[in-house]
Structures are given as structure tokens and as C-alpha cells.
Amino acid sequence: MRIIPALIGSLPRPLGLAKKIELYNIGRLSEEKLEEKYREYTRRAFEKLREAGVKVVTDGMYRWDDIFNPLIRYIDGVEVNGLFKFYENNFFYRSPVIKDEVSLLDNPIPKWVNIAKEILEEVYPEATLKAVLPGPVTLAYHSLNEYYESLEALARDYAERVLAPLIKELEVEIVELQEPALASELSRATREDEVHISKEIARVVIEELGKLRKLWVVTYFGTPQVVPKGVILNVDLVEGSLPEGVSGEVGLGVINARETKMERTDRIRDRLLKLSGNFSRIYVTPNTLLDFLPESVAWRKLRLLGRLGGE
Amino acid sequence: MELPILPTSVIGSYPKPRWLLRQYKLYELGKISEEDFKEAVRDASIAVLREHERARIDIPWDGEMGRSEMTEYFTAKIHGFRFYGPIRVWGNFYFNKASAVSKLEYREPLVLDEFRFVQSVTTKEIVKVPITGPYTLADWSFNEYYDTKEDFAMDLAKILNKEFKLLEEEGAKFIQIDEPAILNHPDEVEWAVDVVNRAVKGLKIKVSMHVCYSNYYLLADYFDDLKVTQFALEFANRNFRDMDFLKKLTYQELGFGVVDVHNPRIESPEEVARAIRKVFKYIEPERLYINPDCGLKLLSRDIAYRKLVNMVKGVEIVRKELEREEKTSIPFRTLRDI
Numbered sequence: 237m238r239i240i241p242a243l244i245g246s247l248p249r250p251l252g253l254a255k256k257i258e259l260y261n262i263g264r265l266s267e268e269k270l271e272e273k274y275r276e277y278t279r280r281a282f283e284k285l286r287e288a289g290v291k292v293v294t295d296g297m298y299r300w301d302d303i304f305n306p307l308i309r310y311i312d313g314v315e316v317n318g319l320f321k322f323y324e325n326n327f328f329y330r331s332p333v334i335k336d337e338v339s340l341l342d343n344p345i346p347k348w349v350n351i352a353k354e355i356l357e358e359v360y361p362e363a364t365l366k367a368v369l370p371g372p373v374t375l376a377y378h379s380l381n382e383y384y385e386s387l388e389a390l391a392r393d394y395a396e397r398v399l400a401p402l403i404k405e406l407e408v409e410i411v412e413l414q415e416p417a418l419a420s421e422l423s424r425a426t427r428e429d430e431v432h433i434s435k436e437i438a439r440v441v442i443e444e445l446g447k448l449r450k451l452w453v454v455t456y457f458g459t460p461q462v463v464p465k466g467v468i469l470n471v472d473l474v475e476g477s478l479p480e481g482v483s484g485e486v487g488l489g490v491i492n493a494r495e496t497k498m499e500r501t502d503r504i505r506d507r508l509l510k511l512s513g514n515f516s517r518i519y520v521t522p523n524t525l526l527d528f529l530p531e532s533v534a535w536r537k538l539r540l541l542g543r544l545g546g547e
Numbered sequence: 548m549e550l551p552i553l554p555t556s557v558i559g560s561y562p563k564p565r566w567l568l569r570q571y572k573l574y575e576l577g578k579i580s581e582e583d584f585k586e587a588v589r590d591a592s593i594a595v596l597r598e599h600e601r602a603r604i605d606i607p608w609d610g611e612m613g614r615s616e617m618t619e620y621f622t623a624k625i626h627g628f629r630f631y632g633p634i635r636v637w638g639n640f641y642f643n644k645a646s647a648v649s650k651l652e653y654r655e656p657l658v659l660d661e662f663r664f665v666q667s668v669t670t671k672e673i674v675k676v677p678i679t680g681p682y683t684l685a686d687w688s689f690n691e692y693y694d695t696k697e698d699f700a701m702d703l704a705k706i707l708n709k710e711f712k713l714l715e716e717e718g719a720k721f722i723q724i725d726e727p728a729i730l731n732h733p734d735e736v737e738w739a740v741d742v743v744n745r746a747v748k749g750l751k752i753k754v755s756m757h758v759c760y761s762n763y764y765l766l767a768d769y770f771d772d773l774k775v776t777q778f779a780l781e782f783a784n785r786n787f788r789d790m791d792f793l794k795k796l797t798y799q800e801l802g803f804g805v806v807d808v809h810n811p812r813i814e815s816p817e818e819v820a821r822a823i824r825k826v827f828k829y830i831e832p833e834r835l836y837i838n839p840d841c842g843l844k845l846l847s848r849d850i851a852y853r854k855l856v857n858m859v860k861g862v863e864i865v866r867k868e869l870e871r872e873e874k875t876s877i878p879f880r881t882l883r884d885i
């Protein structure tokens with residue numbers, strides 16, 4: 237069995253970068269200078285990921301305020317609303333308000349992915365880069381729907397009219413979809429409830445997107461209620477458990493990204509050993525976004541994650 | 548002790564004067580001494596206290612001029628916490644989330660100096676001392692030491708209890724426990740109530756509990772179990788709708804939030820008066836205090852002040868009406884009375 241350390245979603249945004257973004261926001265730093273800073277910090281992140289031995293990486297989402305922003309600013313039919321709590325965390329996101337049929341607008345995301353790819357090619361060419369996007373189910377659940385007749389119709393349109401055209405433009409082999417809702421919201425859903433998305437629809441919209449590009453579907457804050465075929469499913473083993481029916485390649489969130497306490501590698505290895513018979517390949521990952529940890533602790537945990545790698 | 552009927556108060560925070568924010572920056576950069584910084588904080592406290600008093604607030608506070616944030620201020624003084632660095636709350640805003648790394652111990656007072664100073668400079672008989680509650684402190688910290696979050700929060704409750712008793716000895720009459728997180732995890736509320744009760748154990752003064760932007764129907768199920776004198780809740784932000792949960796508040800007081808702290812629009816006195824008349828359907832005037840929804844710190848200082856002024860004017864309209872029924876004052880109720 238192969239165990240491969242992988243990053244999911246974001247890294248904590250470095251304080252120094254945040255200060256530059258703030259300077260840019262008040263007009264005291266030029267766009268070019270800010271862009272330079274993004275590249276500088278991305279380069280540093282890739283170097284540290286290389287040193288840590290994390291083989292599959294993201295760009296750390298330094299250009300994203302949360303998993304939805306700025307994507308939702310580039311969607312027609314959407315207005316961006318105030319701050320909402322992201323699950324039970326003391327972390328807030330800006331929510332999309334759906335005013336009309338959604339469709340993707342011109343946006344810089346493919347370009348950002350290419351920039352990250354170029355930097356990775358220079359500092360850590362052996363690594364695989366994933367592009368990260370919010371998944372259609374989670375997007376729908378975190379929207380204030382003032383237009384669509386159902387959340388399911390909204391999730392479908394997010395998939396077909398926003399994510400599909402965007403994914404086609406991304407020059408990466410793997411696209412990561414942030415889909416905590418597959419675990420969190422769907423585990424609370426009941427069939428009669430109209431404000432919910434059925435598991436069947438959730439599975440189908442994701443599998444359709446999976447025809448465009450290899451997908452890495454990241455779930456957290458519970459056990460995924462849906463196991464889409466043909467994708468790498470990432471399961472939060474800290475706050476959830478492995479659902480039935482997962483085989484082949486799997487992502488396992490074994491490092492707690494919501495507590496500063498360091499894990500014991502021997503205990504994680506024992507746990508992985510018990511699971512190893514079921515899979516051709518295991519990616520070990522943090523259980524959720526590393527945003528919830530101070531930067532120094534997040535990197536310590538990534539180095540620990542790197543030590544889990546091997547045959 | 549008697550208070551005018553519908554006593555007015557604040558929740559806690561108030562916009563810091565711009566010049567004070569500059570002192571914070573300079574102090575952070577090591578460019579001014581601790582002594583100078585503390586003097587600036589004290590001067591700002593007096594300024595804000597006077598502002599509250601000029602607005603004719605009956606029970607003021609200093610607007611938390613010496614506190615940069617509502618958990619770090621406390622966790623930094625409790626032994627057993629450590630800080631690994633800031634984490635992001637949203638956008639480019641960060642806070643220092645503490646980690647409990649060993650058994651928590653109370654080694655120095657948390658807000659005693661603050662209280663003593665405010666008490667020495669206020670012209671009012673009673674001030675309200677707001678303190679972040681044990682559950683919220685635990686919920687907004689990391690836990691590396693305790694087996695369970697309940698054990699963690701319970702130790703914080705014991706520590707806060709020591710502080711509360713010290714404040715009581717020093718003459719504090721009114722403490723407010725801020726628990727904005729207490730309803731975040733519905734399956735933890737049951738023990739969170741025990742934790743709050745542990746924090747107030749043995750106290751004889753007035754204790755209010757402030758909870759905001761949460762499901763009050765869940766809180767209402769525990770009104771009778773919580774050993775506090777008052778609940779200070781937010782209503783303006785929800786347009787005074789859906790107040791039926793107040794039927795369950797049968798003997799404690801309500802701190803009625805009539806000023807929206809998330810909207811710069813200044814409520815008119817008549818609007819405030821109307822809201823108060825509306826809540827009379829649920830709570831008799833003798834059990835009502837009037838306050839803003841929450842801390843005012845996100846507003847500009849000028850708007851915060853004008854909101855307080857109009858809040859008091861609105862209260863005065865209703866007081867006139869109550870005067871006709873010969874309702875002019877109420878006794879200051881404490882934990883001894885409930």
C-alpha cells in the first residue's frame with residue numbers, strides 16, 4: 237500500500253501577506269506589488285511543502301478569503317452578502333445571494349492556477365498541483381436563495397453553468413472540490429424537507445463534473461453521506477468515519493486541523509495499517525482547512541503529515 | 548437600593564477613540580512605554596464613561612478601552628494558556644486564539660484593576676462589569692490538556708468564580724457574563740448551563756448573562772435552570788419579531804436590546820419607545836432593563852453616542868407614561884432575590 241501525504245484546501249494566510257492585501261485594499265499598494273507578494277508567498281509555501289514531504293499540494297488559497305470568495309464575485313446572478321459563521325467555527329465567510337439564474341463571468345482563476353503551476357514547476361516539480369473550488373452542493377447550502385425554486389435546482393446550475401465551464405479552463409490534472417456539505421448538511425437532511433438536497437442529486441451533480449476532470453472531493457465535519465463514483469473522496473477521520481463503498485484511491489483526514497495538540501505518528505500509522513487492505517492508495521491529509529490553526533502549528537502538523545508517507 | 552424604572556445600561560464595548568487606537572499601535576511596536584500606554588487607556592476610559600453618563604445611561608461602563616479583544620484579554624492572564632500565533636476570523640482579520648496546555652490556574656486578577664479604576668471615576672452608583680463567560684472562553688480556545696471540553700470549561704468557571712468573588716468583595720454590584728457562543732453547539736448546552744452556574748456559585752450581587760445572534764428558543768428552555776438575575780438579549784437586529792420565547796422568562800429580568808449595533812442608522816426615540824411598549828406584552832416594566840443589542844465597538848464613535856442618547860430619550864418617553872400608573876422606580880434585584 238502506498239501512503240502519500242497531501243494538502244487539502246487552504247493554508248493559514250500569513251500575517252505579512254494579509255497586511256499587504258490590506259494596504260492594497262486602501263490604495264496604498266499597487267496591484268503589481270501585491271501580485272509580486274502573492275507569488276513570493278506561494279513560492280515560500282511550495283518550498284516548505286517540499287521540505288515537509290507533502291506530495292500533492294494546492295496553492296494554499298492565499299488569494300481566497302474563504303472557500304467561496306472571490307469565485308462568487310465572478311458569477312452573474314449573485315450578490316455578495318455579509319458575514320456568516322462557517323459551521324461551528326469562529327471563522328466567517330461572505331455568502332452568495334442568488335438574485336437570478338447563475339452563470340460564470342470572466343474571471344482570473346485559471347490564470348492564478350497557471351501562475352501557481354509555474355512556480356511549482358520551478359521549486360517543487362515532483363509535486364502534483366490541485367486547483368481548489370467550492371463544490372456545487374456546499375455552494376448551494378451556503379447561498380441565500382432568492383431565485384431558484386429549490387436548492388437542488390441551484391446546485392445543478394452551480395455545477396452546469398458555473399463550475400463546469402470553469403473546470404474546463406483549468407490546466408491541471410486534478411480539481412479539488414470543497415464539499416463539507418456532503419458530510420455535514422446531508423447527514424442532517426430528511427427526505428421530506430424541501431430545503432435540502434437529496435443524496436442522489438448530490439451524487440449525480442458531482443459525478444457529472446467528474447467527467448470533465450479527475451476530482452478530489454473533500455468532505456469534513458462528519459461522515460460523507462454520498463460516495464460519488466470515479467472520484468477521490470477525502471474523508472474526515474477526526475470528526476467522521478469512513479462510509480461504506482469507498483475503494484481504490486482515498487483521502488483520509490487523519491490530522492486534526494482544529495486543535496493545536498500534536499498527533500502521535502505511531503497511533504496514526506496503526507490506524508492506517510488497519511485500513512490499508514481496502515485501498516490501492518491512501519492519501520493522508522489534514523481533516524479540514526488549515527485556516528483554523530495558527531500558521532506555526534499548521535506547518536508543524538504538515539511536517540508530521542509528511543513523515544507518514546511511504547510504501 | 549432603588550433605580551429609575553427601565554434602568555438603562557450598555558452591553559460593554561464602545562468604539563475606541565482614534566487617538567487611543569494609535570497608542571495601541573505604538574505600544575505594539577514598542578514605541579511608547581507601558582506606563583504611557585496605561586495612562587492613555589485610563590484617559591480614554593474616563594472619556595467614554597463621561598460619554599455614557601452624558602447620554603444619561605444609568606449603569607455605565609468604560610467601553611472596554613483596555614481590552615483589545617474579548618477572549619485574549621482573559622486567556623492571557625490565566626496560567627496554563629499559551630499562544631502559538633494569530634488565526635484568521637475572516638478576510639484579513641485575525642485573533643490570538645489561546646491553547647490550554649496545562650491545568651488552568653488563577654494567579655492574578657483579570658479585571659479587578661479595571662473595575663477599581665472605573666468605580667473611582669464614575670459619578671454613578673452602579674457600573675456593569677462585563678466578563679467573557681467560561682463556555683465561550685473554552686469554545687474559542689484550543690484544548691491540548693483536558694480530556695473533555697466540559698472539564699476545560701468547568702475549570703474556567705472555577706477561575707472566573709474566584710474573580711467574581713473578588714469583585715464582589717471590592718464592591719462590584721453588577722457583573723455581566725458574556726456567552727455569545729453558548730448556543731453554538733446545541734448538544735453541549737445542557738452542561739454549559741452547569742458551567743455558568745458554577746461560575747456564579749455563592750455570589751450575592753446582580754449577574755446578567757448576555758447572549759447574542761443565537762437561537763433564543765433553545766436558550767429559553769434553560770431560563771429557569773440558569774442562576775442569573777437577568778438575560779441581556781438582542782432584539783433590534785431581529786426587528787423585534789418572534790419574541791414568544793419570552794413567555795418562558797417568568798421571574799428573571801430582561802435586558803432588552805433596542806439598538807442595532809450592526810446598522811449605522813440611528814433609531815429614533817419614538818421607535819425605541821414603541822419597542823419597549825411591545826415587550827410589555829411579555830415582561831412587566833418592573834423586570835425590564837434597556838440596553839443596546841450588543842457591544843457598540845463596530846460603529847463610529849459619533850453614531851454610537853447618538854444611538855445611546857436616543858435610546859435614553861425613548862426610555863424617558865415610556866417612563867412618563869408609566870408615571871401615570873405611579874411606576875417610577877424599581878428595587879435593584881440581586882441573586883439574593885431570586
Ligand SMILES: [Zn+2]
Nearest residue numbers: 727759841842
Ligand atoms: Zn453580543
